[in-house]
Amino acid sequence: MSEQNKFWKSSRRIYRFLIVVCVLALVSGIVIFYLNHDDIDSDENGEKQYTTFSDDDPNRIENGIHVRTGLTDAPGLQETVANCTSCHSAKLVMQNRMSAERWHATIRWMQETQNLWPLGANEAIIVNYLTTNYPPKNKGRRETLVGVDWYELK
Ligand code: HEC
Incomplete structure (x- = not known):
């Protein structure tokens, strides 16, 4: 086998290897994305959970x-x-x-x-x-005194 032939053969091998790595990365990326996604909007039984806003009447x-x-x-x-x-x-x-x-x-x-x-x-x-x-409750503390004729202590 000539030197050139050997070179092409090994570069093809490297090329194929790189393609496999890329495809694996892509596939595992997609799988991880969907796994995480299912985690977020499914409950423990795997049922899909949707946030619903049924409270459309603000005066309910x-x-x-x-x-x-x-x-x-x-x-x-x-x-x-x-x-x-x-x-x-x-x-x-x-x-x-x-x-x-x-x-x-x-x-x-x-x-x-x-x-x-x-x-x-x-x-x-x-x-x-x-x-x-919302009537006033009985207070545990007495009301502030009003109308008291205070005097200065000497
Ligand atoms: C334009 C804005 C505004 C509106 C409308 C309003 N308030 Fe207030 N009110 C305030 C602010 C500001 C405070 C002070 C809040 C704080 O201390 O965190 C306050 C405080 C109060 C307090 C607490 C007073 C205290 O002594 O601590 C009460 C009770 C209250 N508001 C009742 C009402 C009631 C009843 C109405 C409807 C008639 C009303 N507010 C509408 C702005 C408003």
């Missing part, structure tokens, strides 16, 4: 609760949702159980300092909704 009520905000379904709910849940969570509203007087004061404070818009006739509806459905 379930068991008397407005699902999106957690507020109780009662007269005044829509006014409260529309005016009181766009800046902060409804939880902040629910957890603050206040008297009507303190609600009006809190609303005034938000209007003066937090850009809350004028509520017009809705203010009475909202405060009525809040005091009816």
Whole structure:
């Protein structure tokens, strides 16, 4: 065999080897991709899992609760949702159980300092909704004293 013949034979062998390596890499890449993919969207039984967004009604009520905000379904709910849940969570509203007087004061404070818009006739509806459905609880701590005639200790 001539020197040249030998050279071509070995380069063909290298060429074939490289092709096999490339094909193997491609195939294993595809296999790994699909294995990982199945992992992500199948549950342990191999069932395909799809994320569904069935909550297309933002005002769905379930068991008397407005699902999106957690507020109780009662007269005044829509006014409260529309005016009181766009800046902060409804939880902040629910957890603050206040008297009507303190609600009006809190609303005034938000209007003066937090850009809350004028509520017009809705203010009475909202405060009525809040005091009816989230009445002040009995407090474990006494109220702040008011109208006390304090004097300076000498
Ligand atoms: C324009 C925005 C905005 C709107 C609308 C809004 N608030 Fe607020 N509210 C705020 C901000 C800002 C705070 C302060 C939040 C904080 O301290 O993290 C706040 C605080 C509160 C607090 C806590 C007050 C405290 O003493 O800690 C309550 C309760 C509250 N809001 C109720 C309501 C109610 C009820 C409505 C509907 C009438 C409403 N908010 C609508 C901006 C708003």
